[in-house]
Amino acid sequence: xxxxxxxxxxxxxxxxxxxxxxxxxxxxxxxxxxxxxxxxxxxxxxxxxxxxxxxxxxxxxxxxxxxxxxxxxxxxxxxxxxxxxxxxxxxxxxxxxx
Amino acid sequence: xxxxxxxxxxxxxxxxxxxxxxxxxxxxxxxxxxxxxxxxxxxxxxxxxxxxxxxxxxxxxxxxxxxxxxxxxxxxxxxxxxxxxxxxxxxxxxxxxx
Amino acid sequence: xxxxxxxxxxxxxxxxxxxxxxxxxxxxxxxxxxxxxxxxxxxxxxxxxxxxxxxxxxxxxxxxxxxxxxxxxxxxxxxxxxxxxxxxxxxxxxxxxxxxxxxxxxxxxxxxxxxxxxxxxxxxxxxxxxxxxxxxxx
Amino acid sequence: xxxxxxxxxxxxxxxxxxxxxxxxxxxxxxxxxxxxxxxxxxxxxxxxxxxxxxxxxxxxxxxxxxxxxxxxxxxxxxxxxxxxxxxxxxxxxxxxxxxxxxxxxxxxxxxxxxxxxxxxxxxxxxxxxxxxxxxxxx
Ligand SMILES: Nc1ncnc2c1ncn2[C@@H]1O[C@H](COP(=O)(O)OP(=O)(O)O)[C@@H](O)[C@H]1O
Ligand SMILES: Nc1ncnc2c1ncn2[C@@H]1O[C@H](COP(=O)(O)OP(=O)(O)O)[C@@H](O)[C@H]1O
Numbered sequence: 376x377x378x379x380x381x382x383x384x385x386x387x388x389x390x391x392x393x394x395x396x397x398x399x400x401x402x403x404x405x406x407x408x409x410x411x412x413x414x415x416x417x418x419x420x421x422x423x424x425x426x427x428x429x430x431x432x433x434x435x436x437x438x439x440x441x442x443x444x445x446x447x448x449x450x451x452x453x454x455x456x457x458x459x460x461x462x463x464x465x466x467x468x469x470x471x472x473x
Numbered sequence: 474x475x476x477x478x479x480x481x482x483x484x485x486x487x488x489x490x491x492x493x494x495x496x497x498x499x500x501x502x503x504x505x506x507x508x509x510x511x512x513x514x515x516x517x518x519x520x521x522x523x524x525x526x527x528x529x530x531x532x533x534x535x536x537x538x539x540x541x542x543x544x545x546x547x548x549x550x551x552x553x554x555x556x557x558x559x560x561x562x563x564x565x566x567x568x569x570x571x
Numbered sequence: 572x573x574x575x576x577x578x579x580x581x582x583x584x585x586x587x588x589x590x591x592x593x594x595x596x597x598x599x600x601x602x603x604x605x606x607x608x609x610x611x612x613x614x615x616x617x618x619x620x621x622x623x624x625x626x627x628x629x630x631x632x633x634x635x636x637x638x639x640x641x642x643x644x645x646x647x648x649x650x651x652x653x654x655x656x657x658x659x660x661x662x663x664x665x666x667x668x669x670x671x672x673x674x675x676x677x678x679x680x681x682x683x684x685x686x687x688x689x690x691x692x693x694x695x696x697x698x699x700x701x702x703x704x705x706x707x708x709x
Numbered sequence: 710x711x712x713x714x715x716x717x718x719x720x721x722x723x724x725x726x727x728x729x730x731x732x733x734x735x736x737x738x739x740x741x742x743x744x745x746x747x748x749x750x751x752x753x754x755x756x757x758x759x760x761x762x763x764x765x766x767x768x769x770x771x772x773x774x775x776x777x778x779x780x781x782x783x784x785x786x787x788x789x790x791x792x793x794x795x796x797x798x799x800x801x802x803x804x805x806x807x808x809x810x811x812x813x814x815x816x817x818x819x820x821x822x823x824x825x826x827x828x829x830x831x832x833x834x835x836x837x838x839x840x841x842x843x844x845x846x847x
Binding site for chain 1: 581584585603606607609610613614617667668669670671672673675677678680681683684687688
Binding site for chain 4: 494495496523524525526527528530531534537538541553554557558561562563566567
């Protein structure tokens, strides 16, 4: 997985490419732990994300909890396999998906 | 494996990327069967060739036999693993390696 | 039928996934279903690696099977860890999907994802072996 | 130790290679040695798939093993095909490396490449099984 960050003031766009799974989620978690300070507007661009497993959901849940306290978060361009996972796990009701 | 061809008059340069192995050699063989007509000068560029197995050697031997009749053939930029294979199989004495 | 036996350790996940992905390619499985099955296998693999043998070590055997006449993929997991029927977690995980974000804990979704992805999940415990089988039509 | 059992059919080569490549990555095998081992495994796999069971079908079991203290990789092949000791082909293949281009036939180099690549090759026939083991120090 590659993580691409674009910071614009207090807005951060994180684009992921590849798989957000057991092996790669710790990488994203580390990244978020240092990158979310002061951010009011977080966007995950999942256009190039192939699939997400429960380990990835865990990190998204963490991000959502942080952003609920300091701003807002949304997910854009999620592909069908990723949307299916959000659907069956009830993440459709937790996340803002565009 | 990807096969990249550059034709210049009766000179042909074939650059291979990936692996010339059991699965991919038939592809190269097909390509050669239609591409060598009228060629007097054949160059294999192996800069991006990761490895070669005996199935690949077989196709190179075929190409060398054809080119012995109608011109010349050489191999350039072969990497160490590929050179090792040429070495142990005596292909160093058959091929022109630069 | 193809089978793969590895130490049930997370370091072997990449190998299992690589083998599964190639195998699914070989039988002509469409990308979308391939990704779904890789996800399901990841969840179950990680569970066996994390819980089945407690602090101890043990093996996991995966088998991949394709019934061409039915276009049916069958993937099974065999381990000799503690008896564990994932169906027993299902209801709780279904409930957790209705929780608000602040009430959600970490984890507890993998098994649900597996059941929702596969067409059939079958579990049995025989002679000290957990045997879990997923089926999915291509 | 990891083991992989497949039908000895050429269509399974990609899966075997993918699993081997990931496994070698996992144990920290350097790229150059990884490519050498993949080449050796390809040669032997193709031989078993092509010759071991004649016109019939049968399985091939590969095991991957890493002895960390010795930095030693051990890969073994087991099949129930016709007894075949590759060492018996070695001399002929050595000779063929000295032939001129026009005298060379197709094939007959794979086993030589395997012996030149591995540090050790060991063959035995036991209870109907061909057992061939390669060793290579990282
Ligand atoms: N193979 C297993 N052996 C024993 N317990 C298991 C096994 N797989 C899962 N469990 C139990 O079921 C729970 C739910 O698993 P899962 O849905 O994958 O979520 P998570 O692993 O994230 O908690 C685990 O927390 C664990 O307690
Ligand atoms: N597993 C096997 N069982 C029976 N015969 C084999 C086996 N492997 C190799 N052989 C024989 O040994 C010969 C040399 O094999 P090899 O060096 O791989 O070259 P090639 O397969 O290209 O002929 C083969 O042609 C075949 O006759």
